[in-house]
Amino acid sequence: MVIINRDYKTCKQPKLISIDNNELFNITDTLWHYNVIVINGDQSMTTINFVHANGFPAPTYNVFFEQLQEQFTPHSLNIIAKHQYAHDPMYPLVDHWSNQVTEVIEHIQAHANEPVIGIGHSFGAVVTYMAACKAPQLFKGVVLCDPPIMTGLGGRFIALLKRLGLIDYITPAKRTLQRRQWWDLHDDMRTYFAQKALFKDFHPQCIDDYVKSVSVIKSGKKTLTYDVNVEVDIFRYMPTNIHHFYNRCEVPSLLLTGRNTTVTMPMFVKPFLKGNPSMLHEYVDGGHLFVLEKPKKTVHSMHRFITDLI
Secondary structure, eight states: OEEEEOOTTTTOOOEEEEOOHHHHHHOSSSOGGGEEEEESOOTTSEEEEEEOOTTOOGGGGHHHHHHHHHHTTTTOEEEEEESOSSOOTTSOOOGGGHHHHHHHHHHHHHHOSSOEEEEEETHHHHHHHHHHHHOGGGEEEEEEESOOOOOHHHHHHHHHHHHTTOGGGTSTHHHHTTOOOEEOTTSOHHHHHHTSGGGTTSOHHHHHHHHHHHEEEETTEEEESSOHHHHHHHHHTOOOOGGGGTTOOOSOEEEEEETTOSSSOHHHHHHHHHHSTTOEEEEESSSTTHHHHOHHHHHHHHHHHHHHHO
16 A cells, blocks of 8 residues: 655655555554555556545545455556545635535546546545536546435525524534544553444444544544544535536436435435436445445445446
8 A cells, every 4th residue: 555645834745655554554643634545556547536424534445445456356446545635724624615626626636647436425425526527527437425415405404504503403513523532542442433323334344444544642642633623514514505516517427325324315316316317326235324334235336337437
């Protein structure tokens, strides 16, 4: 695995560092939010750009990446994924995640030499969709995994709650503010997270990778690598302008929704597909986090679509 680290404070050019997983997750002084995972790194291969869900850094999806590599051999995919979006001060959070769309576009421009297949999960699916609408020349196609598409009548209701300052009551924002952020060195963070309802259906390795990707040692304590306040603001700035992008997605597209999702529900999906009439739609077993619950089935669900793009 290759890590590209950009030091935004001194505006240095990207520095290429080759390290293995164990070394990567033990680094305590890395600017995590500016790292880019590159699997294979062969620029002649088809490139997939992956964008994570809010609160789940890219290495959490290692099992999913492994399944992509395994199921598409011998085509061999090059996978790039920024460790964590919305933490770079060059792209401050604003309403509708507009700067994160730019962050995706400029990330692809910096790390891909050809149009990519964009895959995003939740937050990552929405910004991938909007990026493809704004810069279709950068994409061969997109796969959107359970995006929070606030459209139709439901979307208008969400927009009203945002204006009234009540959005925290229907998103995980309020609960996220109470998230524990420090642990003693002897504390077992994996056990702590594994017993949470959010993780109950996760693939076991995804829990391990999540803990490794969100924890560092600082001042003699284990702490999170990401800013909880940023995670909260991502929920608060959820796009309610998705309808402005209707009929602008010029590349092949596939929408995957969890059969048991409580996010990408039919009341949102129906107007979204109407506004994107060429978009394909399939269901995947699992809830909103099906990519981390059933990574193998997730890849299987997008296999034919990606194969047609390679």
